Amino acid sequence: MELSVSIKKKLPHFDLDVSFSCRDSRLLALVGPSGAGKTTTIRILAGLDRPDEGRITYNNEVWVDTDKKIFLPPQDRHLGYVFQEYTLFPHLTVIGNVAFGTGDKKAAESLLRRFNIWHLRDRKPDKISGGERQRCAICQAMIRRPRLLLLDEPFSALDAVTRQNLRKEVRTLKQELSIPVIHVTHDISEALYLADDVLPMVGGRIVRKWMVQFMLKGRPSEQERVTEDIYALESDSRNSEELSVLYDSLEVIQ
Amino acid sequence: MDLTPLWLSLKLAFMTTVILVIMAAPLTYLLVYIRFAGKSFFEALLTLPMVLPPTVLGFYLLLVMTPQGKIGRFWEAVTGSPLIFTFSGIVVASLVYSLPFAIQPMKAAFEKIDRRLLESAYVLGLSPMSAFFKVVIPNAVNGLTASAILVFIHTLGEFGVILMVGGSIPGETKVASIAIYEAVEALRYRDAAMMCLILVPVSYLFLLLINRLTKRQIYGA
Numbered sequence: 001m002e003l004s005v006s007i008k009k010k011l012p013h014f015d016l017d018v019s020f021s022c023r024d025s026r027l028l029a030l031v032g033p034s035g036a037g038k039t040t041t042i043r044i045l046a047g048l049d050r051p052d053e054g055r056i057t058y059n060n061e062v063w064v065d066t067d068k069k070i071f072l073p074p075q076d077r078h079l080g081y082v083f084q085e086y087t088l089f090p091h092l093t094v095i096g097n098v099a100f101g102t103g104d105k106k107a108a109e110s111l112l113r114r115f116n117i118w119h120l121r122d123r124k125p126d127k128i129s130g131g132e133r134q135r136c137a138i139c140q141a142m143i144r145r146p147r148l149l150l151l152d153e154p155f156s157a158l159d160a161v162t163r164q165n166l167r168k169e170v171r172t173l174k175q176e177l178s179i180p181v182i183h184v185t186h187d188i189s190e191a192l193y194l195a196d197d198v199l200p201m202v203g204g205r206i207v208r209k210w211m212v213q214f215m216l217k218g219r220p221s222e223q224e225r226v227t228e229d230i231y232a233l234e235s236d237s238r239n240s241e242e243l244s245v246l247y248d249s250l251e252v253i254q
Numbered sequence: 255m256d257l258t259p260l261w262l263s264l265k266l267a268f269m270t271t272v273i274l275v276i277m278a279a280p281l282t283y284l285l286v287y288i289r290f291a292g293k294s295f296f297e298a299l300l301t302l303p304m305v306l307p308p309t310v311l312g313f314y315l316l317l318v319m320t321p322q323g324k325i326g327r328f329w330e331a332v333t334g335s336p337l338i339f340t341f342s343g344i345v346v347a348s349l350v351y352s353l354p355f356a357i358q359p360m361k362a363a364f365e366k367i368d369r370r371l372l373e374s375a376y377v378l379g380l381s382p383m384s385a386f387f388k389v390v391i392p393n394a395v396n397g398l399t400a401s402a403i404l405v406f407i408h409t410l411g412e413f414g415v416i417l418m419v420g421g422s423i424p425g426e427t428k429v430a431s432i433a434i435y436e437a438v439e440a441l442r443y444r445d446a447a448m449m450c451l452i453l454v455p456v457s458y459l460f461l462l463l464i465n466r467l468t469k470r471q472i473y474g475a
Contacts, residue, residue, distance in 0.1 A: 048373050074376040087374040091392040100388075101378035144379060 003148055003180045007044055007054030007064070016040055016051075016204035022180040022197070029183045029195035037204040038184040039084070042150050045182060046081050047074035058147060077148070080141030084153040086133045088125035088140070094132075095121040098139040111139040115169065131162035138170070151183040155190065167193060255448050258425055259433035263453075266341070266429055267409040270348040275402050277349070278356035283386055285357070286364040287372070304354040312418025315347050319419060344420040344427050351415045352405045359404060359468075363397020364390060400467045407460045410453060 001024035009016040016037040022028040030038045043049040045056065047063070050071060056064040063072040088097045094117060099108035112118040115135040120128050125136070134154055141149060151170070155163040171194055174181055185191050191198050199206045284290075285297055303311050319326045319337045325346070329337040337343045367390060375385040391398070413431040420427030422436065430449050437446035 046373075046377055048376070074373070075379045075381055077377075078379070079377065081374070081377040083370060083374065085370065087368070087370045089371060089374075089389060089393075100375075101380070140374075140378070 007051035014204040026196045027181040029191035031191040032201035036201040079148040080146035082154040149181040263430040270409045274356040282360040301354045308414025312415040347419040359400040363394035
């Protein structure tokens with residue numbers, strides 16, 4: 001299973017232009033400051049926004065191809081999406097929210113137990129805490145057995161302790177899943193904690209030089225890979241600025 | 255005192271309310287959630303009956319509802335009976351006249367719903383139609399109720415449009431407001447006062463209910 005993305009979209013302050021792919025059982029983090037285009041990217045992946053140009057494929061299935069005017073609506077992509085803000089349905093109970101997509105109460109019950117919110121099943125979303133709501137949102141996203149899981153800053157509104165606990169739970173969940181997971185965050189440490197691959201984004205683009213720095217700071221074992229990147233960059237003299245940053249980063253680590 | 259006009263008014267108000275709430279919900283959805291060319295013109299057209307003098311609206315309705323008019327001819331071809339000066343005719347006129355009163359509270363309620371809830375529903379596999387019934391409607395119950403009550407009391411008080419399209423046929427189109435007017439003209443003040451006495455508290459109670467619902471919608475209490 002592989003998600004392959006190559007999209008462009010004109011935004012008010014910059015042009016979004018990103019390409020990446022993510023295989024199953026991998027968690028790819030799009031990390032960067034606010035307004036970098038991360039959420040737009042993930043919304044385009046979900047089918048909630050359309051790119052101006054580009055192509056998104058999941059295995060051999062084309063979700064978006066602007067040349068061929070193909071656009072698969074979100075309801076047919078069969079994915080799970082945990083939104084940045086709480087988007088539970090206020091008129092439904094916790095179990096009603098989790099079972100919303102499928103109506104499968106049994107599956108909802110087992111997910112509620114798995115995420116330790118079984119005791120809240122009959123409460124409305126406004127009667128539970130922020131952490132509990134996000135747990136509920138994760139259950140809601142998981143109940144359809146999605147082919148792709150999208151997490152859009154799911155911990156940003158939580159306090160530090162709850163955030164840390166949920167991170168651990170998502171990390172465990174990721175190890176159990178055999179689907180690609182795309183995680184959007186502005187928190188570098190969160191990205192490094194959860195992700196197999198980190199793609200830093202600034203101004204609508206993936207910034208390679210940042211990626212190397214992140215890797216070096218968080219994963220010294222990645223140095224070999226970084227060195228390969230440097231060799232690749234050295235073969236092209238136009239990358240001098242990027243190279244100088246890389247060299248600096250290596251010096252810091254060594 | 256003949257209570258038939260009161261009964262007719264209640265019947266007309268009830269039918270208009272039921273039909274309009276069903277009709278206005280998808281129209282409001284269209285106005286709030288769907289982008290299309292000429293939307294502002296369409297919205298202004300739907301709101302027009304709110305500002306037009308009832309006699310003007312009644313005059314145009316009269317033109318299209320006579321057997322020579324488009325709607326009147328169509329109605330007669332389908333049902334075999336005329337539309338003008340009938341109870342069905344005043345129901346049609348009431349639907350047009352009260353449409354903006356149905357749409358406005360619904361629009362306020364629909365706009366208050368977080369769009370991300372709809373997006374979440376789409377991602378969870380719901381079509382826009384299912385999301386409308388499973389997300390929009392349950393979260394706009396107060397707005398729908400306010401809309402129904404407003405249409406009901408507005409229809410109870412209708413006069414000009416009904417007089418133009420329905421005339422004053424006893425048992426058919428002579429509703430309470432027309433009966434009151436005729437009673438006053440004939441100096442039967444007692445009959446007029448009795449009917450007013452029934453209409454005023456009913457309208458007042460319904461208005462109280464609307465205010466409570468609107469407050470709940472604003473403050474979420």
